[in-house]
Amino acid sequence: GEFKAQEEEIRRYLEDYLPSYMIPNYYVEQDNIPLTSSGKIDRRALKKLDGISKKNEGIYVEARDGLERELCKIWSEVLGIEESKLGIEDNFFRLGGHSLLAIKLISRIRRKYDIEIKLMSLFDKPRIKDFKLVIENELGNKKIEKVKKVEKIERLREKPVRCELS
Numbered sequence: 001g002e003f004k005a006q007e008e009e010i011r012r013y014l015e016d017y018l019p020s021y022m023i024p025n026y027y028v029e030q031d032n033i034p035l036t037s038s039g040k041i042d043r044r045a046l047k048k049l050d051g052i053s054k055k056n057e058g059i060y061v062e063a064r065d066g067l068e069r070e071l072c073k074i075w076s077e078v079l080g081i082e083e084s085k086l087g088i089e090d091n092f093f094r095l096g097g098h099s100l101l102a103i104k105l106i107s108r109i110r111r112k113y114d115i116e117i118k119l120m121s122l123f124d125k126p127r128i129k130d131f132k133l134v135i136e137n138e139l140g141n142k143k144i145e146k147v148k149k150v151e152k153i154e155r156l157r158e159k160p161v162r163c164e165l166s
Helices: 002-017 066-079 099-113 120-124 128-158
Strands: none
Touching (some): 099 120, 099 128
C-alpha cells in the first residue's frame, strides 16, 4: 500500500537525477538504519532481500503468442526467475537485469533466431511486449534478405552462360 506508493515516488525522483542503471531494482522498508559501534552502517543487521519477490508488482499480462512465450522463457533463464512469474509488461531492468545480463540475453536471442540485434534495443525497449517488436522486425528483414538472395540466384540461372571451347 503506502510503502509501494512511496517506492514509486522515490523511483520517479531518482529517474530525474540518475541514469537508469543506477536506480535500485528493489526497495526495503527499514524502521531505522542499524549502526555499528563505530557509527558505520551495520550491513549484516539490515533486512535481507531473500524473501522479496523479483516479480514486477505491476499488472501481470500473460504471453499471447509463441514468440512472447519463448522470450519469457529466455528472460526467466537469464534472470533466474520462474517463467510463470514473467509477464509481457515486465521490465528487464526492474526484474534485476543489468548490462552483463543484457549481453547474455541478447547473445541467446541472436543464437536462437540467427538475427543481429543491437544491445541498445533492450535498453530502449526493456519490456517483453516491446522487445518482441524488435525481434519481429529483424526476423522480417531476414526473410526479405533470403527472398532477395533466392531471386538473384534465379536470375543468374536464367542468364545463358557462354563458354568458348578452343
